[in-house]
Amino acid sequence: MTSLRLLCLCALIAPAAAAAEVELSFYGGVQSAPPSDISIRGDDVIADDDFEQEWEGRSGEAPIYYGIRATHWRSPNFGYGLDFAHNKVYPKDDELPAGYDVLEFTDGINTLTVNAYRRWSGLFGEVTPYVGGGVGVALPHVEVTNSGSETFGYQITGPAATWIAGASYAINDQWAVFGEYKGTFSSNTADLEDGGTLETDIVTNAVNFGVSFNF
Numbered sequence: 001m002t003s004l005r006l007l008c009l010c011a012l013i014a015p016a017a018a019a020a021e022v023e024l025s026f027y028g029g030v031q032s033a034p035p036s037d038i039s040i041r042g043d044d045v046i047a048d049d050d051f052e053q054e055w056e057g058r059s060g061e062a063p064i065y066y067g068i069r070a071t072h073w074r075s076p077n078f079g080y081g082l083d084f085a086h087n088k089v090y091p092k093d094d095e096l097p098a099g100y101d102v103l104e105f106t107d108g109i110n111t112l113t114v115n116a117y118r119r120w121s122g123l124f125g126e127v128t129p130y131v132g133g134g135v136g137v138a139l140p141h142v143e144v145t146n147s148g149s150e151t152f153g154y155q156i157t158g159p160a161a162t163w164i165a166g167a168s169y170a171i172n173d174q175w176a177v178f179g180e181y182k183g184t185f186s187s188n189t190a191d192l193e194d195g196g197t198l199e200t201d202i203v204t205n206a207v208n209f210g211v212s213f214n215f
Contacts, residue, residue: 021151023079025069025178027210031057034203038103042149042196053103054092055123057204063088063107067182067208071117079117083134083162086110087184087204102145109202110139111160119168130180132164138186142198149194157188168212176212181205 033055040049059065065088088108096103115134123129124166138160144151166180183205190198 009045021073021079023069023071023073023081023212023214024210025067025071025181025210027067027069027178027208028065029059029182029206029208031059031065031087031157031204031206033057033087033109033205034087035070036200036202039199040192040196041199042192042194049097051097053097053200054095054203055089057088058090058106058207059088059206065108065206069115071115073117073119076121077119077120081115081117083113083136083163084110085113085116085182085184085206088205089202089204101144102141102143102150105140105202106143108139109186109188109204110141110154111162112136112139113160113162113184115162115164116172126170127167128170128176129167130165133162135159135161138188140186140188140190142190142192144190144192144198148188149192149196151190151193151198155190157190159185160186166208174214175212178210178212180208180210182208195206200208 031105035052035054058120067085069083071079073079079152086108088106092103113134113136115132117132121129162184168176168178170176185203187201
């Protein structure tokens with residue numbers, strides 16, 4: 001459902017493009033995340049709990065890590081657009097604090113950002129370096145189960161940001177492939193079913209490979 005909504009948002013960019021270039025990009029890759037501090041606040045069995053959680057991405061496991069991007073290039077070198085990333089994090093080695101059966105964002109720690117881009121067309125033949133960055137919102141699937149509560153569902157949990165550096169290679173006038181580094185940050189305050197909250201800031205790092213269609 002989230003991906004379908006994103007595609008609808010991406011489609012809104014096309015009518016405004018006029019003679020400018022619109023680019024749709026689809027990517028996957030390998031994504032990881034460093035440890036983050038977690039604060040649980042509530043009145044259930046586990047309350048006022050603070051701990052550090054180690055994460056891993058497991059990018060190739062279902063649901064896989066992926067992203068969709070729509071960019072409106074207003075000039076040969078400057079553009080803006082939307083980027084949806086289906087990041088995800090699992091507890092490293094399945095290790096959880098005592099009392100927790102599930103604590104993860106595997107469907108996933110999603111982000112939707114509005115980005116600006118700078119590219120350098122024509123300097124290296126068919127290879128075009130680019131950088132970008134933007135801000136938006138985190139839309140994670142929150143999965144937390146302890147002895148007294150089970151939380152399972154999508155929420156808007158706070159602000160998100162992303163930064164990107166990579167290069168694309170033009171196959172022809174419409175198709176290109178690309179590789180890039182992409183980092184994301186999300187500040188999350190999630191509501192738990194027991195009336196408490198979970199707070200954590202999560203950073204993900206990804207090496208992406210993808211394909212773009214230009215029109």
